[in-house]
Each structure stands twice: as C-alpha cells, then as structure tokens.
Amino acid sequence: MRAHEAGALHADISNRGPAWLHTPEDVNALLPTLWPRSVTRGADGALAVAGLSVRDIxxxxxxxxxxLDEADLRSRCRDFRAAFPTEDVYYAGKAFLCRAVVRMIAEEGLHLDVCTGGELATALSAGMPPERIGFHGNNKSAAELSRALDAGVGRIIVDSFTEIDRLTALARERGVRPRVLVRVTVGVEAHTHEFIATAHEDQKFGFSLAGGAAANAAFKILDEGVLELRGLHSHIGSQIFDASGFEVSARRVLALQSQIRDARGVELPELDLGGGFGIAYTTQDDPATPQDLAKRLRKIVDSECAAENLAVPHLSIEPGRAIVGPSVFTLYEVGTVKNLDGLRTYVSVDGGMSDNIRTALYDASYSATVASRASGAEPMLARVVGKHCESGDIVVKDEFLPADVQPGDLVAVPGTGAYCRSMASNYNHVPRPPVIAVRDGQARLIVRRETEEDLLALDVG
Incomplete structure (x- = not known):
C-alpha cells in the first residue's frame, strides 16, 4: 500500500473508529461508560478494580x-429494580451464567431467564427460587420440559406448536397447570446485526404475528385448557439503542392481545417486552439508563393499551447484557508486537477468539488500554489480536495504544461480561479462562480456569 493510502486509512479510522485516544495525554485515559464503576488508574499507572491492582490479579x-466487579454488577441490578419497581426484571442468563452470578441476582431481587437444561440446572443448583425462573428456547426437549415442570418453574415461554403439544402432554401426565407465555414474532427490524435481530419473520424464534400463527397458538392453549396462558412475549433483538422498535413491537403485540380478548373473552394479564438493551462498547455507543428505558416502555404500553381499550398488563423485561456486560473486563498479557510498515501495529495477546468470538462472529467493536502501567509515548494505531490459527482472530479491530507497548504488558478490554465467557470455546485446544469476582479489594474465583487435563479427560479415544 502506498504511503498516502496508508495515511488516508489511518485518518479514516481516526475519524470513525472506537478509540478516544488521540494524544499522549489521553492514551492513559479511561472512559467511564466503558468500565466497571470501581476501575481506576492508580498512581503507579496500573488499573485497579475495587482497589485491587490488575498486576496482583x-x-x-x-x-x-x-x-467481574461484584459491586458494579449488584448496583446495575439495583438500578433496574429501582427503575422497574412494580414490574418483573428477568436477568437473561444466556449473557453469562454461573452459580455465583445466580446468587447475586437473586439476592438483588431479580428473576432469572434460562434457555437450556444446563442453564436451568445451574440456576437450581445455586438456589434460585424456581417460581422466579422463566424458561425460553425454540427447541426444548421433553426431558428439559419435564425438569422444568418437576422443579416448579414459574413460567415457560412456548415457541412452537410442537412444544405446546409436548408440554400439554407432560402437564397432563403430572396433573399440573404450568404458566406459559406465547412468544410472538412481530416483524420488527431492530437495527442490529442480522444474527442478533430476532423479531423479523424469517428466523427460528416464536410464532408469526403476520401469518396468524401467534393468534392460533394462543387460541389452542386457551381452548385445550391444560396450560395457563398468562400473556404474550416479544423480543426484537440485542444491542438496541432506539426505542422505536419497542414501540412498534408493543403496538403489534397489544393488538393481538385485543384480538384474543375479542375472540375468546380473555384479557391476558402479562406482557413481556424482552431485553436487548444496548451498552457502550466504544465511544460511539450511547445507551439509555434503566430509568429512561422504564419511562419510555411504560409510556408506550400505556398509550397502546388506551388505544386498544385494554387494562395495562403486568410488565416484565429481560436485561442481560445491560447488567453483566459493563461489569466485566478481560485481562490479557501481550506476547508479541508486530509493526506493518507504519500502517498498523498488531499486538498479540494470550487469548483471542476462544474467549471472545463476538468480534469475528458479529463484527463487534471493543476498546482496549494498556493496564499494567501508564505511558508517555505517542499513540499508535493498533489491532489487538489473539493467538489462534485464524486471520480473523481479532479481539479489538482498531484502537490507539501507546507506541511503546511491549511483550509482558497487560492489556484490558472492557465490556466483556456478556456473551464472551458464555460463547467461549476450546478452539485450537486452548483451555477457557477463569472468572474472578472482585469486591472490597479482595478477589475470589467463581469459575476456575480449564486445564489441559480437563481437555484430555473428555477425549476417551
């Protein structure tokens, strides 16, 4: 590439990219919206979380x-509870789940949404009251549904006619009447990545509203009388900043609520508007506060219920990323630094796509900073990459790091609490990292590091 082309690329990334580090004075800065609330840079230049240095970690x-900053996670739970005091807040366990997090969200008064038998097992083993658990999933097995019924799970979000029949048969066998919600596909474009937009018609989740399947599912449940239909559910996607999608979704779901009332004389008492609330990964992200979300969602529902002459149903929401995402950062060690003729510098760390697949899978953007020290060096355009045998093994696509970054430095990437450990893999036979929780200057292990022995123990050939 010619020099002027390299310069133009550098300028373009500088203008549009996630980095805020443009001067030597800024290269050590921390943007508060990206980090757990207790993270600071100490007098020695190293980051500390809840008073504990990353060097010690x-x-x-x-x-x-x-x-994981435990106080930060708990405070975000409390923020949602305060913003939605009369509604049910379900923590979406798919974002990140372990027994310690289950206990934290339970102690903070949240409910829990699970979507597999493994997540349900984790919730129950951690002591989550089953009546505060909601069970999602587009292909729940008979064994998973049986376990949910036997445990007394509070609600099951049904996703297909096959599941309705399966759950109805299991409920009859047990003589129980589980509470269910019908997941409605409302045809809303959530302005997010194709793979995490879940309410358009051409996808695997829920019952189509436009095609009449959602209404027929509700009628089937009501007519058979085995399952207790409590309400409707809509989830339009993930990492959403624009409330207009929720407005359209609520309007369409409540119109269906009105149709069900008119056809069967039943006014369903509950409505779940899902989650997907966005967080800040870079300076270009501007997430709403829980208070703002609550105000907007209530206004939308109140208005639409008035238009349909419906009583306002009991609302529930499902934040996952918005709670755990900002509460976690990933700490890496730099192994190699490779400069490509002034175009870009590749900073290789000891993790990568096995602990954060989102950059490769969703083209997600992240930020990064040298965490073990401060630097007075000039900023340089860097790409933080992993150790895996893939050219797409990128952790942070574009960031300004100090030009003196070197092997042995610690690099921290914020906003990795959601879907990083949950989607982690053993690609290239790399053991998955541990999760630690830090509170009041003390760290405790909540998910241990995998070892090569763990990998070999599963290889029985």
Missing part, C-alpha cells in the same frame, strides 16, 4: 482472566 490468577 495477573500474578494470582494468570491471564487471560475475566474480571
């Missing part, structure tokens, strides 16, 4: 490591 637990 790396020395005790190794790298890579997911670092």
């Amino acid at each position: 790396a020395a005790e637990f190794g790298t890579p490591v997911y670092v």
Whole structure:
C-alpha cells in the first residue's frame, strides 16, 4: 500500500473508529461508560478494580482472566429494580451464567431467564427460587420440559406448536397447570446485526404475528385448557439503542392481545417486552439508563393499551447484557508486537477468539488500554489480536495504544461480561479462562480456569 493510502486509512479510522485516544495525554485515559464503576488508574499507572491492582490479579490468577466487579454488577441490578419497581426484571442468563452470578441476582431481587437444561440446572443448583425462573428456547426437549415442570418453574415461554403439544402432554401426565407465555414474532427490524435481530419473520424464534400463527397458538392453549396462558412475549433483538422498535413491537403485540380478548373473552394479564438493551462498547455507543428505558416502555404500553381499550398488563423485561456486560473486563498479557510498515501495529495477546468470538462472529467493536502501567509515548494505531490459527482472530479491530507497548504488558478490554465467557470455546485446544469476582479489594474465583487435563479427560479415544 502506498504511503498516502496508508495515511488516508489511518485518518479514516481516526475519524470513525472506537478509540478516544488521540494524544499522549489521553492514551492513559479511561472512559467511564466503558468500565466497571470501581476501575481506576492508580498512581503507579496500573488499573485497579475495587482497589485491587490488575498486576496482583495477573500474578494470582494468570491471564487471560475475566474480571467481574461484584459491586458494579449488584448496583446495575439495583438500578433496574429501582427503575422497574412494580414490574418483573428477568436477568437473561444466556449473557453469562454461573452459580455465583445466580446468587447475586437473586439476592438483588431479580428473576432469572434460562434457555437450556444446563442453564436451568445451574440456576437450581445455586438456589434460585424456581417460581422466579422463566424458561425460553425454540427447541426444548421433553426431558428439559419435564425438569422444568418437576422443579416448579414459574413460567415457560412456548415457541412452537410442537412444544405446546409436548408440554400439554407432560402437564397432563403430572396433573399440573404450568404458566406459559406465547412468544410472538412481530416483524420488527431492530437495527442490529442480522444474527442478533430476532423479531423479523424469517428466523427460528416464536410464532408469526403476520401469518396468524401467534393468534392460533394462543387460541389452542386457551381452548385445550391444560396450560395457563398468562400473556404474550416479544423480543426484537440485542444491542438496541432506539426505542422505536419497542414501540412498534408493543403496538403489534397489544393488538393481538385485543384480538384474543375479542375472540375468546380473555384479557391476558402479562406482557413481556424482552431485553436487548444496548451498552457502550466504544465511544460511539450511547445507551439509555434503566430509568429512561422504564419511562419510555411504560409510556408506550400505556398509550397502546388506551388505544386498544385494554387494562395495562403486568410488565416484565429481560436485561442481560445491560447488567453483566459493563461489569466485566478481560485481562490479557501481550506476547508479541508486530509493526506493518507504519500502517498498523498488531499486538498479540494470550487469548483471542476462544474467549471472545463476538468480534469475528458479529463484527463487534471493543476498546482496549494498556493496564499494567501508564505511558508517555505517542499513540499508535493498533489491532489487538489473539493467538489462534485464524486471520480473523481479532479481539479489538482498531484502537490507539501507546507506541511503546511491549511483550509482558497487560492489556484490558472492557465490556466483556456478556456473551464472551458464555460463547467461549476450546478452539485450537486452548483451555477457557477463569472468572474472578472482585469486591472490597479482595478477589475470589467463581469459575476456575480449564486445564489441559480437563481437555484430555473428555477425549476417551
């Protein structure tokens, strides 16, 4: 590439990219919206979380490591509870789930949404009251549904006619009447990545509203009388910043609510508007506060219920990313630094797509900072990459890091609490990192690091 082309690329990335680090004075800065609330840069230049230096974390637990600020996570739970005091807030466990997190969200008064038998097992083993659990999923097996019924799960969100028949048969066998919601596909474009937009018609989730399947599912449940239909459910996608999608979704779901009332004389008492609330991964993201979300959603529902002459149903929402995402950062150690003729510098760390697949899978953007020290060096355009045998093994596509970044430095990537550990893999036979929780200057292991022995123990050939 010619020099002027490289310069133009650098300028373009500088203008549009996620980095905020444009001067030597800024290269050590931390943007508060990207980090757990207790993260600071100390007098020695190293990051600290809840008073504990990342140097000490790396020395005790190794790298890579997911670092969870427990007080931050709990405070975000409380923020949602305060914003939605009369509604039910279901933490979406798919974002990240382990027994310690189950206990935290339970203690903070949240409900829990699970979508597999494994997530249900984790919730129950951690002592989550089953009546505060909701069970999602587009292909729940008979064994999973049986376990949910036997445990007394509070609600099951049905996703297909096959599931309705399956659950009805299991409920009859047990003589129980489980509470269910019908998941409605409302045909709303959520302005997000194709793979995480879940309410358009051509996808696997829910019952189509436009095609009449959603109404027929509700009628089937009501007519058979075995399952207790409590309401309707809509989830339009993930990492959403624009409330207009929720407005359209609520309007369409409540119109169906009105149709059900007119056809069967039943006014369903509940409505779940799902989750997908966005967080800040870069300076270009501007998420709403829980208070703003609550105000907007209530206004939307109140208005649409008035238009349809419906009583306002009991609302529930399902934040996952918005709670755990900002509460976690991943700490890596730099292994190699490779400069490509002034175009870009590749900073290779000891993790990668096995602990954060989102950049490769969704073209997601992240930020990063040198965490073990401050630097007075000039900023340089860098790409933080992993150790895996893939050219797409990118952790942070574009970031300004100090030009003196070197092997042995610690690099921290914020906003990795949601879908990073949950979607982690053993690609290239790399063991998955541990998760630690830090509170009041003390760290505890909540998910241990996998070892090569763990990998070999599963290989029985």
